[in-house]
Amino acid sequence: MADNNIKKWYVVRAVSGQENKVKAYIETEIARLGMEDYVSQVLVPTEKVVTVKDGKKLSKDKVYFPGYVMIEANLIGEIPHIIKSITSVIGFLGETKGGEPVPLRMSEVNRMLGKVDELAVNTDTRSIPFNLGETIKVVDGPFNGFNGTVEKINEEKRKLEVMVKIFGRKTPLELSVVTLPHGTGKDVKVLALVTPDKEAEALAAGADYVGLDDYLQKIKDGWTDVDVIITMPAVMGKLGPLGRILGPRGLMPNPKTGTVTMDVAKAVAEVKAGKIDFKVDKTGIVHAGIGKVSFGAEQIYDNAHEIIQTLIKLKPTAAKGTYIKGIHLTSTMSPAIALDPKAV
Numbered sequence: 001m002a003d004n005n006i007k008k009w010y011v012v013r014a015v016s017g018q019e020n021k022v023k024a025y026i027e028t029e030i031a032r033l034g035m036e037d038y039v040s041q042v043l044v045p046t047e048k049v050v051t052v053k054d055g056k057k058l059s060k061d062k063v064y065f066p067g068y069v070m071i072e073a074n075l076i077g078e079i080p081h082i083i084k085s086i087t088s089v090i091g092f093l094g095e096t097k098g099g100e101p102v103p104l105r106m107s108e109v110n111r112m113l114g115k116v117d118e119l120a121v122n123t124d125t126r127s128i129p130f131n132l133g134e135t136i137k138v139v140d141g142p143f144n145g146f147n148g149t150v151e152k153i154n155e156e157k158r159k160l161e162v163m164v165k166i167f168g169r170k171t172p173l174e175l176s177v178v179t180l181p182h183g184t185g186k187d188v189k190v191l192a193l194v195t196p197d198k199e200a201e202a203l204a205a206g207a208d209y210v211g212l213d214d215y216l217q218k219i220k221d222g223w224t225d226v227d228v229i230i231t232m233p234a235v236m237g238k239l240g241p242l243g244r245i246l247g248p249r250g251l252m253p254n255p256k257t258g259t260v261t262m263d264v265a266k267a268v269a270e271v272k273a274g275k276i277d278f279k280v281d282k283t284g285i286v287h288a289g290i291g292k293v294s295f296g297a298e299q300i301y302d303n304a305h306e307i308i309q310t311l312i313k314l315k316p317t318a319a320k321g322t323y324i325k326g327i328h329l330t331s332t333m334s335p336a337i338a339l340d341p342k343a344v
Helices: 019-032 079-084 106-121 196-205 213-220 233-249 264-273 297-313
Strands: 008-014 039-043 046-053 056-063 068-073 089-092 135-137 147-154 159-165 176-179 190-193 209-211 228-231 275-280 327-329 337-339
Touching: 008 019, 008 106, 019 039, 019 068, 019 079, 079 089, 106 196, 190 196, 190 213, 190 233, 190 264, 196 209, 196 264, 209 213, 213 233, 228 233, 228 264, 297 327
Parallel strands: 190 209, 190 228
Antiparallel strands: 008 068, 008 089, 039 068, 046 056, 135 147, 147 159, 176 275, 327 337
16 A cells, blocks of 8 residues: 655745744644654754854854754645744745645755755864864954964863964955855855745755845845845846845846856855956956965965966957966955966
């Protein structure tokens, strides 16, 4: 006899910061109603974040997909309504016009659960999870926000000796795009403004926020706490009135930079992987951020090499003579170091 209790994976939208409470509420309510046979798992993917404060290592779990809870279930009968009625639940990610939850495709399930497994495996059990020579960020005290190199490690006393270095960051500009092999060192927050049928794809690709009308209203109310907004051509009409808010902040999606596209998942994945914009100014100089001082020499080299090779590929056919005449590497707070263009 065939098993009719087939379970699929769904994503529940929750109030940000309430993910674990929503998980507990769902599990409690399902158990109270005796529906455990229809709900196999409720997951809140988390990653372990380690910081050092006042000489002590602090470890805490951080929600990897803020505002989302994964559930494996057979959503028959009143189960969807029961879940939607739970405190701090907004609804399901991806619903039909009739309000029926849309399950994740297997490719999306594999990508999201693969991230869950990766986060679980990457748990560091050392008492002080740092290495000599490693660059870390100080998060408290007079050098809060600065990068420093680990000089000594005392496992017994659980203390580090760190040499602090002043560092800065550069804001990349627009002309063409390149995906840096090691990213920029910055955790880029991505908002995907998409129709319901594209929400699961965007979330699985790594978007931090996914939705449409609710986020449009938040932007109207002044919320712009993202680094990149990616959307679809069909949605641009709704974004027009928000140009005065998004434009000055460099957040307005643009087809030229790949942030207006039908393949939202691909665009999200590229941005999260380290895709940046850069441009030539009126003096013929290209400014581009290629990382942070916390990067190793090989990471900086690989990122710089990728940008240089991209520029060479973009060389106009009419350009004569030496195309790249000089290369300088610098941080915001340090003098520039001249490199030999012929050596790269």
